Amino acid sequence: xxxxxxxxxxxxxxxxxxxxxxxxxxxxxxxxxxxxxxxxxxxxxxxxxxxxxxxxxxxxxxxxxxxxxxxxxxxxxxxxxxxxxxxxxxxxxxxxxx
Numbered sequence: 001x002x003x004x005x006x007x008x009x010x011x012x013x014x015x016x017x018x019x020x021x022x023x024x025x026x027x028x029x030x031x032x033x034x035x036x037x038x039x040x041x042x043x044x045x046x047x048x049x050x051x052x053x054x055x056x057x058x059x060x061x062x063x064x065x066x067x068x069x070x071x072x073x074x075x076x077x078x079x080x081x082x083x084x085x086x087x088x089x090x091x092x093x094x095x096x097x098x
Contacts, residue, residue: 016053016072017043023056 017036020043024035043049050072057068070077 012072012075013043016049019053019056019060019068019072020049021056022060023052023058024060026056026060 017039020039021032021035024030024038025032028035030038039052042052053072054065054068057063057071058065063071
């Protein structure tokens with residue numbers, strides 16, 4: 001299971017880096033190597049990298065905004081759904097008298 005999770009997050013990281021690079025190439029007209037070198041520090045920042053990846057997918061790859069958000073935010077969306085479901089189950093569980 002750890003290898004699967006590592007593979008998924010590695011693939012997501014590479015995809016995010018390439019999306020940031022594509023966005024920089026399309027927006028600023030940079031050569032691919034310069035865009036890649038600029039994309040690495042931007043990609044490294046947690047939320048900035050995710051937003052830059054979403055914008056890069058929309059601008060550079062011509063994706064729709066919802067598709068790009070789902071691609072880069074699915075771990076947070078999945079966590080929120082699981083956490084919310086767990087909280088609902090906790091609230092719905094019968095309580096014992098003390």
